[in-house]
Amino acid sequence: MELLEYTFVRNALLSMLFLSVMSGVVGTYIVVRRMSFAAGGVTHASFGGIGLSYYFGFNPTIGALLFAVLTAVSVEMLHTKEKIREDSAIAMLWSLGMAIGVIFMSLSPGYAPNLMGFMFGDVLTVSTSDIVASGVTAAVVLLLAVVFYRPVMYVSFDRMYASLSHWPATLISIVMAIVMALSISLSIKSVGIILVLSVFTIPQTIAGMMTRTLWSQMLVSGVIALIGCVLGVVFAFYFNLPAGATTTALLSVVLLASKVTIYLYMRR
Amino acid sequence: METTEAIMTLRDVSAGYDWRNIVSGISVSICADSFVGIVGPNGGGKTTILRVMLGLLKPTHGSVWRRSGLKIGYMPQVVDIDHEFPISVKDVVLMGQMSGHRLFVGRESRRKAEELIEMARLGAVADRKIGEISGGQRQRAMLCRALMSEPDLLIMDEPATYMDRNSETTLQKMLPSLSQKMAIVMVSHDLESVMSMAKEVILINGTMRRVSSKNMPHHNPDEYFIHSRQS
Numbered sequence: 001m002e003l004l005e006y007t008f009v010r011n012a013l014l015s016m017l018f019l020s021v022m023s024g025v026v027g028t029y030i031v032v033r034r035m036s037f038a039a040g041g042v043t044h045a046s047f048g049g050i051g052l053s054y055y056f057g058f059n060p061t062i063g064a065l066l067f068a069v070l071t072a073v074s075v076e077m078l079h080t081k082e083k084i085r086e087d088s089a090i091a092m093l094w095s096l097g098m099a100i101g102v103i104f105m106s107l108s109p110g111y112a113p114n115l116m117g118f119m120f121g122d123v124l125t126v127s128t129s130d131i132v133a134s135g136v137t138a139a140v141v142l143l144l145a146v147v148f149y150r151p152v153m154y155v156s157f158d159r160m161y162a163s164l165s166h167w168p169a170t171l172i173s174i175v176m177a178i179v180m181a182l183s184i185s186l187s188i189k190s191v192g193i194i195l196v197l198s199v200f201t202i203p204q205t206i207a208g209m210m211t212r213t214l215w216s217q218m219l220v221s222g223v224i225a226l227i228g229c230v231l232g233v234v235f236a237f238y239f240n241l242p243a244g245a246t247t248t249a250l251l252s253v254v255l256l257a258s259k260v261t262i263y264l265y266m267r268r
Numbered sequence: 269m270e271t272t273e274a275i276m277t278l279r280d281v282s283a284g285y286d287w288r289n290i291v292s293g294i295s296v297s298i299c300a301d302s303f304v305g306i307v308g309p310n311g312g313g314k315t316t317i318l319r320v321m322l323g324l325l326k327p328t329h330g331s332v333w334r335r336s337g338l339k340i341g342y343m344p345q346v347v348d349i350d351h352e353f354p355i356s357v358k359d360v361v362l363m364g365q366m367s368g369h370r371l372f373v374g375r376e377s378r379r380k381a382e383e384l385i386e387m388a389r390l391g392a393v394a395d396r397k398i399g400e401i402s403g404g405q406r407q408r409a410m411l412c413r414a415l416m417s418e419p420d421l422l423i424m425d426e427p428a429t430y431m432d433r434n435s436e437t438t439l440q441k442m443l444p445s446l447s448q449k450m451a452i453v454m455v456s457h458d459l460e461s462v463m464s465m466a467k468e469v470i471l472i473n474g475t476m477r478r479v480s481s482k483n484m485p486h487h488n489p490d491e492y493f494i495h496s497r498q499s
Binding site: 032147148150151153154156157158160161162163164165208211212213214216217 | 353362373397413
């Protein structure tokens, strides 16, 4: 409990709580719609916004957020309206975002001190404004999940049938793409560009092995993400390790253990 | 044949993908009491016509007319759905009621879904994940979903493909009573099964020929399928 005496630890835990809510809802949406590659594209393309922010001198989180939203919406529009293959659209925007980031980083004078923080994240350095932004987004995500649970589930399950039933399938997909981009870009500060994908895919994969419905997968993956993140911070604190990488490693161990347990149970 | 007014009419329709027509010269009129079977070989254009009927594909030539407010129930092939998606059989059936902009499921919808699930003998698997049931059970769940909105026209794409004998018998028992309440269009490559149920049969292989199922023994469909492609 001595850990809670530190403000940065309390901030980190609060940040992890909000991250887990976003991970539970949005991560499950990503996994069941098989959008992990799209999520990877959005995450990496946001580097373009970070590069721009360093060059023009504004908040990198806002830059990442703008690029993430732009990429997510562009992928959806290029795929549905322009009939460009989704994986091709993702690959193009992924590299373009990274390229823009690298170009503006190299044009920026001096040294980019927080660059490593954005690449690998550091939950122990999140600011109060970061926490407020994450908290508001987590609340919106939770509200959307409760009110639009069925439309989102049905459009994700069978988009063609949803369209035939006069559901605005494209609008729902675009809104969810924006929500995904917001959640991912606001989580970058905590776990970093390289590791954020693990929090949005590993708990959901573990939860998918033990649940049958979308809402239970969202709930269980949120709890797994929270436990994984908290343990990650605790381990990182006591063993002086990077928190994001420790969390990813822990979640991967739990995934492996779950797979082995199920395998052994089935062989019984 | 039909005694009622048309609810959907396709006039001289051509349609296809990527600048290439798969079907041409298709003229079909569906009435309120129609039970039409569309039969043809793979690649003959059965699904293309079905997509035109559903409004998912625009014809490159000709016209499609639908009665105003026409409710269409659609039963896709089970290969078209995501078997790993975390959704229960009951929720799949309830999806049929979610037309328009309803956000929540009412008590009446739940009651109707339960009735259909019982009728399709799916009660024991209603809470199972859609991927955990057999192909035949999945087909029946898709049929229940199509029936939830009480459609005027039921369109079925290869309904018996993955059905075992039991499921097929259940479907064959259900369809005659359903055809009393709604028009049915059934797409299949299985001529025998279509002939046993449909009032009229359309043979499709790029072009079409409409015949009465009663006259089918006098036609040789295989011969038609072979020659129609060459002409």
